[in-house]
Amino acid sequence: DGGITQSPKYLFRKEGQNVTLSCEQNLNHDAMYWYRQDPGQGLRLIYYSQIVNDFQKGDIAEGYSVSREKKESFPLTVTSAQKNPTAFYLCASSIGKAAWSRGGTQYFGPGTRLTVL
């Protein structure tokens, strides 16, 4: 089955600890995204990548880092510099440039719920 997987489903972080959230897709999509969702709020963009080995900061990149070494994978690291990391993290992907101009539909993975202890 084609889709987007995220792991783990639940993650607990201690103060001062870095944690990495996994996102993998087998849809052959060029573009991948990370969002954060806080209770009762919409999605805020953390980072996005439109091609391997390239990524851009979104609206709330401080305290986060990403890499895009493979087309299928876009891991997100929540560093100790992120002061309020408790949230629901969503990874998404979309077809790249060829179809982007006609839409830009993004498809989401199941999410990772991160809690700071």
Added chain:
Amino acid sequence: QKEVEQNSGPLSVPEGAIASLNCTYSDRGSQSFFWYRQYSGKSPELIMSIYSNGDKEDGRFTAQLNKASQYVSLLIRDSQPSDSATYLCAARVPHAGGTSYGKLTFGQGTILTVHP
């Protein structure tokens, strides 16, 4: 001013009624618009996308876009209790400087409750 705004609700409608969800956006350069449904604790799933002025129908769902007034709406006909969820509106806003293909900006979502 938020780039994409929705009435957070909650919006409560009886089963079988029409639910009307509204969204306004501030950037006139927005090119594509999306409605996602999100059940509690789950990730968003795409319901509709719309790119041109007018109506687009898909089953019980109709998306309406009016670029002159900068609003997009979603109508759900014959609402069912299973439609109870948060509905997110998103707009594809061209990236400043034209160095990328744009990104989605989301509203805060409208909570819809359909009661039997």
